[in-house]
Amino acid sequence: MIRTRFAPSPTGKLHIGGARTALFNYLFAKSNGGKFLLRIEDTDIKRSSKENIDVILNGLNWLKLIPSEKEKYQSNETQQHIDIAYKLLKNGFAYKCYLSTEELNEMRNQSRKKGEVIKSPYRDNLVNIKNKDFVIRLKMPLKGQTTINDKVQGKVIIDNSILDDMVLLRKDNSPTYMLASVVDDYNMEITNIIRGDDHFNNAFRQIQIIKYMNWPIPTYAHIPLIHGEDGTKLSKRHGAENVMDYKKDGYEVEVLKNYLLRLGYSVNDDKIYDLENNTFNFKLDKINKSPSRFDLKKLSNMNALYLRTQPLNNLLNRIKTKFNLNEEILDRLDFLLPDLIQRYTYLNEIENDFLWLSNDFTNNVSDLNQENLNLVFEVLSILKSTEWNLIELKENIEKCLVENNLKMKDLGPILRIVLTGKTNTPDIFKVIFIIGRNECIKRLTKV
């Protein structure tokens, strides 16, 4: 049984990159009849916050990336992590290191110059110093190579000599991410680790713990990072550091997920796939290896196209629940929504049309010239006498135009601005028809 996990750290929000990692984990698990799990990596107590945990949970919830089991909190497993660290120590795979921060900094300076990894003198010189703080470090193999057959990156081999003796347990006895993550993955029986490419180097180090403990080695898939439009790593500068901001900005969740999927994944058409009901067959080998740039324009375009494919009833219901609208606006919306939706990129743009759809609307047009005023009067008299249906309305007004030797473009824009206050609306005849005789007369008389 395939088991994947998304393991965010609540030291920050759920950003777009994290959302994609979660999506890939979810899709891979679901495509293989497996389980998708969530683990909050809150070992950094100082930087983790309840607020961020909620943001992550809410974000995943909005994305409908619901874990198969209740989420785990890494901080609840601390004792286990400590036990493993001491077990490694006891078995000679780890050692106590008494190096101070200053000593370490100095060593790091030197090693950087030489291009070598730092080696603690306590590695081969096992001592127990009373009343002095220590960390527990893993003893990396000095020779040989480590190979990872990554499902995205391919087969990668590194020399073990570049591995540093990473810290397992801090001076204050708290486990590091390097240890905790491995132990938790083992306990949660994670079979496939799908995470950002920025973790690739960690895999070679973490795998040593797994080997020392004789645990099964999970299958890795390190997915490329998403870059901003300028080609650099995505950060706060690029806006929207929280996926929920995309919701606020009016992006449809299905669209966002499909866009995220397409970013670095080969899909041969422009369909918006149903990513919820296990109908999408997600394959790791379709993930590209190179990072891709986040393109808001493409996202927006997908959003607009998607909106137009949505059943009008669904859209109308969403509008009804989101906004408190009276019957009169609702009726008009019911009639005009098919026309309006063609013009929107985001559903929430509809807010801009509520005003003129309502009887509360009054125009403030006052600068019409005499010619146009006369035109408006003519239309007024037509509206007063015509039978109230779309066809009659249109015929009578067009007849009037012919009599005056005018074209629709001479009248359309004027009526539009007077009746709606806007320069762009659906077909003006439809607008007149649905707004109604009395209301139209009222608005036109105002001029």
Next chain:
RNA sequence: GGCCCCUUCGUCUAGUGGUUUAGGACAUCGCCCUUUCACGGCGGCAACACGGGUUCGAAUCCCGUAGGGGUCACCA
């Protein structure tokens, strides 16, 4: 700097040795449609990073170079 990864139009990508004058989508530009704004239709511009090989033949395989990214914490 060491190690690792990547490199097809501005962007996301198709392409796995001949079917390719390198295809699509977004963006952009032009035209058509037109009562406005859109939609839609038609068309244009635009890419195999560079240099060597291998081969009858290379975007596709190999080697360099350049550029980009990641990582090198008692953060995750």
